[in-house]
Amino acid sequence: MGARTYGAVLPRWLGITLLVGTWHLAGCSAYRVNHTAEPFLAEYAAGPAAAEPPQFSLARPSLPESGSAAQRSRADQFSVSHPRVDDYVTSFQTDSRGFYQRALNRGSRYLPRMERVLREENVPTELAYLPLIESGFRTHAVSRAGAVGPWQFIRATGRRYGLRIDGYVDERRDPVKATRAAARYLKDLYAQFGDWHLSLAAYNTGEMHIQRELNRGRAEDYWEMSERGYLARETCNFVPQFLAALQIAQDPTAYGFEQPPDEPLQYDLVRVSHSVPLKTVAKITNTSVDQISELNPALHRGVTPPQGYTVRVPKGTKDIVEVALARMRHDARQVVAAPLPSTPETYKLRKGDSLAAVAKRHGVSLTALLKANRIRDARRVAAGRVLRLPAGARSAKVAAPARAPQRLAARRAR
Incomplete structure (x- = not known):
């Protein structure tokens, strides 16, 4: 579907003359789609075409005729015919084609689980494609405003909807947990506005502005x-941009795109009770740190939190990881519990010890002890120093060192 021209195209001189006076009336219709900017990378930077006359269109969208807005299925609002939607379809097919194909391919790794979460939250699964224009399905995307993750949550909203954000974990980057938070936020917006277009606009600009x-x-x-x-x-661009992206995603080949690969991320869940470096998990599973990090994008320090965490591991490696981590945990406890003073x-x-007596007590020569x-x-050896005992030394009960005879005699003389 190509871009269309709606309304009268004004002569250049008249368009410039009326531009200031009609800017408020024209609203978003005064903006042309920027066909050179990738939606996420440019953060919707489409601007007015300075050398082109503004185009005015107060066209209303064509929606499926299935009763009143209250009776119409909420999903019907995602099948919209509108000139601005058509413009973005053309933009995705041309100058933003590379961005769209890469985002679609990347999204195929997350979409099955995202759609399942949306169904569980009773939210239309069409909204699973919202991260396509929000972030290009990048888990580590960060906007100029500080919004993070595939769903582009700011810190306050993320925490309001239960996402953990601290020095170890930022669940805004987690494609599953962030999707659940987004679903609940969108559900609240729909309950407030009763319309998905308004709800999407509120998701972008804030519900207070729309209200x-x-x-x-x-x-x-x-x-x-x-x-x-x-x-x-x-916000003007956000809704038609999403509707255009969704329109293509529902049948990519019909719009000249390649069908994205059917390779969703597969993983098992392992609960760890202590801090574990991701490089340790990678070594246990015979994979790379990058692969483990991709499964656990919320862990931004490369290690699980010390209080415990459910870590994702490659499919089929759960038992191996659990056994290896349990063994490592046991060995670490043994080392900590081992007595250091006398082994x-x-x-x-100890105070009053002589090196000769220590050597004799452990069955080694003084020369060997000094050399070790x-x-x-x-x-010149002070009390408190930990001595390494040479090989072959035997354990001995540590008795209090005997006082030197001359010291005892001196005390008795007093």
Whole structure:
């Protein structure tokens, strides 16, 4: 479907003359689609064509005729015929073609689980394609405004809908958990506005802005609000951009795109009770750190939190990982529990000890003890030093060192 021209095209001089006076009336229709900007990368940077006359269109969208808006299925609002939707279809097919194909391919790894979450939350599955224009399905996408992840949550909204955001974890990057948060947010917006176009606009600009415009009574729906210039340019573009992206995604080959690969991410879940580096998980599963990081995009420090975490591992490796981590945990506890002061390997020198007595007590020569610890002068070794015992040393009960005879005699003389 190509772009269409609606309304009268004004002569250049008249268009320039009337531009200032009619800017408010024209609203979003004064903007042409920027066919050179990728939607996410440009953050909807389509601007007015300075050398072109503005085009005015107060066209309303054509919706399926299946009763009143209240009775019509909410999914019907995603099948819209409108000139601005057509413009974005053309944009995706031409200058933004590479972006769209890459985003569609990337999204195929996440869409099955996203759609399942939306169904569980009783939200239309068509909304699973919203991250296509929000982020290009990039889990690590960050906007200029600080929105993060495939669904582009700002910190406050993410936390409001239950996403963990701290020094170890940012669940805005998690394609499953962020989808559930987005579904609940969108469901709340639909409950407030009763219209998916308004709900999508509110998702982009904030529900307070949309509610304020409705309260003013100047517009009844998104399209009127948009055409009359009551919305920011980005929000004006956001809804038709999404509808165009969805239209293509439902039948990519019909619009000249390749069918995305059917290769969704597959993984098992392993609960760990302590901090585990992702490189350790990669080594256990014989994969790369990049592969483990792709499965766990919310972990932005390359390690699981010390309080415990459910980590994703490659499909079929759950048992291997659980056994390996349990063994490592057991070995670590054994090392921590091992007594340091007196073992066949080490001995902590106590006040009054002599190196000769320590060597004799453990069945090694004084020379061997000095050599093992690189000690040149036995008289300069202080109490508290941990000595390495040479190979072949035997364990011995640590008895209190005997006082030197001359010291005892001196005390008795007092």
